[in-house]
Amino acid sequence: MTKPLLEIKNLKKQYPIYGPMGKMFRPKTHMNAVAGLSLEIHEKETYGLVGESGCGKSTTGRSIVKLVTPDEGEILYQGSDLLKLSNREYKPLCRDLQMIFQDSLSSMNPRQRIGQILEEPLIIHEMGDADERRRQVMEILTKVGLSEEYFFRYPHELSGGQVQRLGIARALIIKPKLIICDEPVSALDVSIQAQILNTLTSLQKEMDLSLLFISHDIGVVRYISKRIGVMYLGTLVEEADTEELFANTLHPYTKALLASVPDFSVAKKREVVLKGEQPVRTDEFRGCVFHTRCPYATEKCKTEQPELREIAPGHKAACHLCEGAGNA
Amino acid sequence: GCGASGSSSDSSSGSTASTASTSTGTKDVLNLAITANPPTLDSHISDSNIAAEIAMNIYEPLFAMNADYEPTAVLADSYEVSDDGLVYTIKLRQGIKFHNGDEMKADDVVASMTRWLRVSSKANALLDGSVFAKVDDYTITLTVPQATSDVLQILAGPAQFAAIYPQSIAENASDDGITEYIGTGPYKFDDWKKDQYVQLVKNEDYQSPKGEPSGFTGEKTAATPTLKYIVVTDDATREAGLKTGEYDSGEDISQEFYAEMAEDDSLSIATRASGSLNLFLNTTQGVLKDEKIRQAVLAALNSKDIMAASIGDENFYTLDPGWFNESNAQWSSDAGKEYYNQNDPDKAKKLLEEAGYNNEKIVLVTTPDYNEMYNATLVVQEELRQAGFNAEVESYDFNTFMEHRADPAQFDMFITSNGYNLLPVQLSVLTAKWAGLDTPEVSEGIKAIRGAASDEDASKAWDDLQLYLYEYGAASVLGHYSDMVVTTSKMQNFEYFRYPVFWNATVSQ
Amino acid sequence: MAAATTSEVNNKILKEQKEIRRENLLTNSRLMIGFLGFVFIVLCAVLIPMFSSVDPNEMEISARLTPPSLHHIFGTDEFGRDLFIRVLYGARVSLCVSSLVAVLSAIIGTIIGIYASFFKLLDHILMRICDGLIAIPGMLLAIALMAAFGNTSWTVVVALTIVYTPSVARMVRASALVTKEQTFVEAAKVQGASNVRILCKLIFPSVISPLIVQASFIFAQSIIAEASLSFLGAGIPAPAASWGNILQASKTVLTKAPWTAVFPGIIVILCVLCLNLLGDGLRDYLDPHMIGRRKSK
Amino acid sequence: MPSYILKRILSLIPVFFVMSVVIFLVVYLIPGGPAASLLGMEASQDQINALNTELGFNRPFLVQYGDWVMNVLRGDWGTSYLLKQPVLQAIGEHFAPTMSLAVCAEIFTLIFSIPFGILAAYKHGTTVDTVTVSVSMVGVAIPGFLLSMFLMLLFGVTLKWLPVAGYAAMSEGFGQHLRYLLLPAISLGVAQAAYITRMTRSSMMDVLYMGYIRTARAKGVRESAVVFKHMLKNAAPTILTAIGQSFGGLITGTIVTETLFNIPGLGMLIISSINQRDVFVIQGVVLFVTLVYVLVNLVVDLTYGLVDPRIQMGKK
Amino acid sequence: MKNVENQSQVLLEIKDLRVLFQGRKKLLPAVDGVNLSIRQGEIVGVVGESGSGKSVMSQTILRLREHESEVQYEGSILFDGQDILKLPLASMSKIRGNQISVIFQDPLTSLNPVYTVGNQMSEVLMLHKKMSKQEAREKSIELLNLTGIPSPERCIKQYPFELSGGMQQRVMIAMALACEPKLLIADEPTTALDVTIQEQILDLIVELNKKLGMSVLFITHDLSAMAQLCHSVRVMYLGQIVEEAATAELFACPSHPYTRGLLSCIPRLDTDREEELPVIPGVVPPLTDVPVGCHFCTRCTLADEKCREEEPPVTEVTPGHKVKCWKYGQTEKEKEAVQ
Ligand SMILES: Nc1ncnc2c1ncn2[C@@H]1O[C@H](COP(=O)(O)OP(=O)(O)OP(=O)(O)O)[C@@H](O)[C@H]1O
């Protein structure tokens, strides 16, 4: 196996939970937004990350681009630990690592026009002269389905989808090696979405582009990803190649997730498999992350946290029950 | 507090109603606006006018000036001078009580006068080596090293006046000043809120000297029970306060406002010729070392303009070359008048040419803290420029100005306004190092004046010296100015002598 | 799009860019009024003295404090000098000193403030120094600087700049603290923008509007402050006119000759007003929301 | 948060150390010791020099500084030459009037500036805005002393509504106290009010079009609440800074006002001590004002966190 | 479920609405002649190309944009018989939040960063329901709970930026539902939510719709959600409604070429991953040069001269199924063309 482009090892991030007195006193306990997450992204690979809302996907993504300082763990990019790099050492890597933000509008400088916003990364990385830069901006604008008319607009004059496309364009324009796409197509209509997905895949072939693709839309994730990681409460519960995952779902959470994927043509009430509340993973939380909602939970699940283990080749799952299955 | 000062608008309010004594129909408190916080109330150590003005109510000297500038006994009863003029025997008035109830005796006087001699810069300079001694409880002697004609005048000098304190106070006082204010005067010290006011109250046991009130002498009645000297530093505020009746009197009102104030029926104005505006030239260093150039400076001056610009109202200045008050019979002199107010730029230019003046910079130092000095300096500068000088003004805050003024390397000219002196020897222009002038002619001249056999000879000697000052171009009088004190028109028996005198003053309701 | 047309597109964009800029400037009435007004004042200050034979320092003591007339349209001061020409000459000194002070303290203050907002350690150090500096009265500083460096007009500029910089720094810091927590700053970090670039391109525009307000405040304040410091020898030596010393001098004769304060006062107010309009306009120019609004008016 | 406050208070120590050096240096640099003022205009240089030497002002810088610092650490801030009283006592006596004045002026300032600033921002581009901005510019541009004199002449001399000058301590009754403070507070407050008006306007303008304002409106929140609740709090950090600054500025900025209105406060104290080189007072007052400033700013910095949770001053 | 009683009252009626933004050179018709009516208890879905004016139209119902940008309106919006566009702005606050509430598309920018979630939620409850602070707090927790936020007690004490994207969106939803409005405008309310939560939200909406007769204007790109929820669907393209039909009808026989294109683009669980996804070719023309004739003509494979020159009328294909196209009849040919 080739060396991975990006390797996340045992990433942890906590947020404090304060008592009733607020921030005057020390936090009562902590919320583990990401709790010991490990994953690998290879070159030219698209890694899909799915999971329930609030399970720590964005936090993971933001850790990679140093917007969140993790409490523990390593993020190895081409072998060097991003977390240990000083800002100066990190700088050259910025060109390789880009991010598409979940909330596109607020990630745009409200005072800059679209043209300037797109030109900005080119200027930062000193790519091309003014003419060349404008050419590239135009090119990328068309690629994401916006015309030159938008060159002089301000972000607040765009529709939600247009801003999101702008975010994608901004990440693509400097041709990075790895893009962390946090819900990149959520606000797009299916046609544009298809167009963007096509663009991403073609670019991936053209340049050595890798994607960490965070999305809720299983259809989209399935289409674009080579491997998929399923996250729940801050940890990966299952990880496998796309086909394998869909063919051979192991973890009960993944099963529930896939089961509830809708299909519009079958306009009937879907079965909601997943019942119950999502718990908060505080310091006191014990056992398998999913045990509170798992229909198959045993006593062991409540006390012992299963490890993410390779059950079939390239297929990992963290479940006491699957372990048995894997061994069997 | 000062808040109770009765402005006419709130005379109905409770706090101010109590200040009026209804029986006599006069106010119980006089609110007197003064310009600065007195540095001390110890008249021995400070020559501050404000300190003296207030202290005059609390303490009394042996002798004081009457309105004609004659030394007149206050605490002294009588005096005799020995034939050689070296020993003065002074009898004291009896039964005078200090505010603390003790009687004033020779011991107190000797202790006070000895301290005065030691700490007062004026006394120090003029009476150095003199000794006071007690003869009996009511008699003392003063022995001076040389016979001079001005001993009594010095004793009666109004600034840094020779106040009599109780012996214990005089002897224990530090050089920083006394802290217990006990004298024999018509008012007792009551309260001093630093930076705000000094309050004096009537001394019920006061024994006044007899005679018509005149200057600082004669009968003192403490007619108003309380005097409150309020520190009001800003001119505009004093003026406004006078107009509203907030203050019963205000000192040092800008002459510029004479016309305006005179129109106001509720105010009356007392004026007094109070001093001269003088120009000093640096005779020891710099460009002006050249006498020709100094003469050129004098030639260029137009005193009328200078005075008009610095004093404002023409009622308040006169042009006269003398260094003394024109009404000072003995010392006023017009020697050197041909050098005064020449207003002849052409002559100045010619002199400059002769002197080979090469447009060197001439520095006039001044301070905006004294408006008249500042304005006069600007006019002089302009006049000098017209005459071809390269004159430049350097303006500093007062302290820095004093530093520059004192160092001949740092100025070429400066202007000060000086209150009238009584004796030539007190003139700053004759003080060595004042403006760097230290020639034998000056010291000879001083000796001649002090040692003169008669008043005429002394006058003559001063005439010569004044002429020398002009000829040498060391300094020039620019003009004489008057001060005004504005009081409410309801004030009676107020006298503006050297300082405003309020001990007989009343304000009717 | 065909490759041949890229330069065409490019040109079109460039042209449009220019057009937009021009349009935004021209439709911005505040900016224009402020700018033109200020230029007018500056031009008057420069040109009229050039073509006028009146000497601003010439004293005509007999005509002191004469009210405005055709001969002296602003009247005369206490030395009989023509106030109109003095106000014009004074503009040079005052505009120079005040603009310098405003600009310098704005620049230095902005740098300090922005850096303080970004780096916690610097924040502690710089802001505490600022707290201290604010406490030193300007005149004290001026006297000390004058003693140390002599009385050049730079002394007054330096003293005033020191006095005003801390407040700018605090203001800028406050705005910057808010801005730097916004997502678009994070986005810039991800793009690899250097701190300097983030500070200049993202944080700075958001602090501009309080900055402009403060700069015009400083401008107005330093007109008067210059005079008080010059009186203490730290600035422009007499008799050179400045708005500050003209106004300061008017204090002693205010009730007698109000015109000595009124005319220069009006000019100062107009000047500050123009600057503010300019500043407001600039602010609107940079605020995308305002551009759309204004256009329709 | 508590640790942040502690840190800030601890950071006072180096601040004071640095400030003490700076202020001592500044005072050391200013020409002339107190002697010239103590001795008066006619004093000769020799006398002045002698007295300065006697008072210890001709010693080397470090010796003087060390001496002073040691004394200050011992709690002895020196004695005023001018007032002949301990510096701390002098500051104490002069602080109360200044504080009263500053509070009154600040109240005046806030009553006018915030509402008008908000109004101008809300109605930007309209006549209301133009008028508010223009009036506040007059407030900014008019020299303090001219305004003070104008108020004094109008309300004191002509209308006789209020006393022209002076100060009545709180002990003389609150009404009396206020009567004397009203004019100076207004004249002091006008420039600050103008400044804060402009500041409020500009920072409000920055939040007028934020998405959450749209949400607030969509919720049916009344315009007044939109403005005062949603906009104002977001604009607050800058406004609070301006207020903090103006309050701090009022403490030192009272020189002109206090002199004109004859209020025996810190402004008067500092000006007279500078004029007369009452060095210990100068140093003491500046040090004291530094303390006030640091505290005011600490409060302001802490309120940042309260009004805008994104700003966390304590965060590393 | 899809057969909402046709006789029920019309709650909102949009007639010939045009919303024009002040562009740099000309007016930009973001909404260009929209007719739409929503009955009481009806859930109307709107799909459409990104930038086609869905958000603008929906926000115009509450007149929200005019506070921010220069907007001009034409046409009328009748709500409960009143023309909203003619009401004074001040009286809008009685309708907003109370009778009509809206879920915005971008939750983070739409939440006030300086107030806690609880504070922002209680505000609307206290305002319209006159609840006490305590009641409002409890109600907020209850609402958050309904949207499936883990530990709502903690959430109400948090600030928006401390929440994940999906949580922010759920807060927006809870806030909009708080006053049980007559009309809910949901502008892509579930984009940031995973399927299970999405399900829960949709259920919640349906429940309120059933229980209270709340009408919903549901804007989304998620056709499956739409299929599940909506009674009828409008398809928007470039400021116009190009097709209108009951949901089942629309999915069964889409008539407008754009609609058909749209339906073909969805990546399904059975899409071949190696192949490119089908797209509608071309780009949406910018608002500065909207085509004269049919707005879709620039991208339509069937377009001819007539399409480019004349605006097509709205034609009723079957009862309740309207389409704005010249070519709707040529179904077979079109199908070939698109594929
Ligand atoms: N303030 C504005 N000024 C000019 N044009 C605007 C403004 N706001 C929106 N637009 C334009 O109006 C059109 C419609 O925008 P709208 O937000 O309604 O789209 P939308 O249908 O909601 O799209 P999306 O699905 O992407 O959110 C867009 O082309 C947009 O660029």
Ligand SMILES: Nc1ncnc2c1ncn2[C@@H]1O[C@H](COP(=O)(O)OP(=O)(O)OP(=O)(O)O)[C@@H](O)[C@H]1O
């Ligand atoms: N600054 C913060 N302070 C406190 N908690 C935070 C902060 N940022 C994130 N969290 C918490 O961390 C958890 C994970 O957040 P994250 O944004 O990574 O979720 P997510 O997986 O991206 O969810 P979504 O799909 O909804 O965007 C959430 O519960 C959130 O409340």
Ligand SMILES: [Mg+2]
């Ligand atoms: Mg997220």
Ligand SMILES: [Mg+2]
């Ligand atoms: Mg939208």
Ligand code: NI
């Ligand atoms: Ni008092």
